[in-house]
Amino acid sequence: MTSAQTPTHPLVTASGLSKRFAAPRRLSDLFNGQRPHIYAVDGIDLCIGKGESVGLLGESGCGKTTTGRLLLKLTEPSAGSIAFDGVAIDTLKGNDLTAFRKRAQLVFQNPFDALNPRFTIERVLAEPLVNTGVERASHRDKVEKALAQVRLPPLSRFEGLFPHQLSGGQLQRIVLARALVLEPDFIVADEPVSMLDVSVRAGVLNVMREVRATLGLAALYISHDLALVRYVCSTTLVMYLGKIVEQGPTADLLKMPLHPYTRALVNAVPVPRVDQSHEALPIIGNVSDARGQPRGCRFRDRCPMAVARCAEEEPPLRDLGQGRQVACHLA
Amino acid sequence: MADQQPVLEIRDLxxxxxxxxxxxxAVDGISFSVPKGAILGLVGESGCGKTTVARSITGVLHQSARIxxxxxxxxxxxxxSGPPKAWLDARWREISxxxxxxxxxxxxxxxIGxxxxxxxxxxxxxxxxxxxARASALFEMVGLNPGRLDEYPHQFSGGMRQRVAIALALALNPSLVIADEPVTALDVIVQRQILDVIRDLQQRLSLSMILVTHDISVVAYLCDQVVVMYAGRVVxxxxxxxxxxxxxxxYTMGLTNAFPDLESAAHELVPIDGSPPxxxxxxxxxxxQPRCPFSLPVCSSDDPRTEVAETGARFACHRHAESDLLRRHSRDIATWQRPQ
Known part of the structure; x- marks a missing residue:
């Protein structure tokens, strides 16, 4: 299943999604009477099918975390709409909103900060059930089930333990179990293993892959780590300055990237082998300012291939067949 | 290179x-040396003592620590054992x-300037x-525009500030540069740019360097030699x-298996269960031993001796003679799995 053609059973669809934040005003803005904005997310469309796992790649500041928060209704879009299982989520209130929250969960980045240090592990895991009014009698069963899904021992082994008494790898699994305890259909995992040591990271990644396969969970993995995305996601989106610049099946996209930015990302990653290419990076400079909505391609000032047209006309996301889409005039 | 005196030799620290x-x-009797003109990678998990080693070389340890x-x-x-003044004098000038x-x-x-x-x-x-004049030259060396010397740190991006830190370390032409996770907090592209700056400078100035990292791919990209630490020891x-x-x-087998790789990521990653002692x-x-799938009774009673191979490689494992066999087993995920 790829997201480029609309999946047969779409779960999350976003169209024309934008989020802008007020930028700090400069003196010249005051004189000109302008209120500048930063476009963190600038008119993106995406579609995640039931049971599909999608990776969202990009550098810090490209808008990937904002996209995740928008999809979970943790922040409101400035424009565009999001539908979850066919229902628009922007007007959800009261019981409908609670029902949505039960089905769409967030897995936090830093397991050391994500759990209340004064709650026992049991309470941490049961809290989402309490908050959404699930009947108390079923709590223990649901918690045990979630623990088994993330391959942790049963609750009796965590009796009376607090988060600081667990290791980082165990904590990250607890954070994942807490998201799973409500039996959601969709999770957003924001940099789920970036805080973990290598030896335990592999264990958590394996659990994520397994959970996705056995529960048929749809997931959005937000990361700057290409290897993670390669390992857990069937489809990958690449973001640059608030826009999706390329998307397609992960394996193809990383093997033969079409957008110059994706090519630079793939090229930049060192691999854990002694013999590796030391080709020069096909990219210069840093991410430019996200103030306002510039004309033309946003990547052109760093792009080694940029031509005159790139400054004039913004490249649309074009379909190239085989599930691949790219926003580049030259691809 | 092997005949020359190493820049730094650590004995039983x-x-x-x-x-x-x-x-x-935190660090228990470790020894290694840094050859002239080489980059040595010091790898291990958090808490293995690698940062403590780096800091003790500079002589700037936390007040609760002592050598x-x-x-x-x-x-x-x-x-x-030398006079404290000598160590103080060496700081920045010899070791940065x-x-x-x-x-x-x-x-x-x-x-910044x-x-x-x-x-x-x-x-x-x-x-x-x-x-x-030297500050301008240093800025150029690390790929920054000397025109920006009069700016403040907040006007620089993370990658640029990392370049400044490298420029500062090179200011007095030290014979040894110690870099503690120099690229960990950076995005992939910026990370690669900084790694390339380090590689380029190392080749041009034939710097000797210790690079502390947890990332095996950084070691593979940049380092000539590698020292793997576990729980305060060199393994x-x-x-x-x-x-x-x-x-x-x-442990090294486990680390290399646990690392996701872009090209061969389809196979399952092999984690190391448990945590350091x-x-x-x-x-x-x-x-x-508590995390090792190959442990024998002798492993829990006796400290393994450090053996030296003809190539100069060192390793401390009771079963080193069987390493070819263990390496083959270590690639199988079932080897590392144990009942919870």
């Missing part, structure tokens, strides 16, 4: 921290340090004018090629 729970020996034994020979002269987060290591209220000049004037004995060391391609210690407790036998 131990470092202890006084904590509320008693004395913790409990061993020698640090800089050009053959011991810093630990690139900290982990350059974001926090620059003073936000001083212009004046922070570099301060080092040059106070430690290097240069005049203001000389310092200014394996040698040339990068030998250690990464033919690891002889099960508590160093405040007395430890008997091999420290990796």
């Amino acid at each position: 131990s470092v202890e921290y006084r904590t509320a729970r008693g004395v913790v020996r 409990a034994g061993g020698e640090l020979l800089l050009h053959g002269r011991d810093l630990v 340090f690139v900290p982990q987060s350059a974001m926090n290591s620059l003073d936000p209220v001083y212009r 004046s922070q570099i000049e301060e080092v040059l004037v106070h430690r290097g004995g240069k005049t203001r004018a000389e310092a200014r 394996e060391s040698g040339s990068t090629r030998e250690v990464l391609e033919q690891p002889r210690h099960p 508590d160093l405040s407790q007395p430890l008997v036998g091999c420290r990796f």
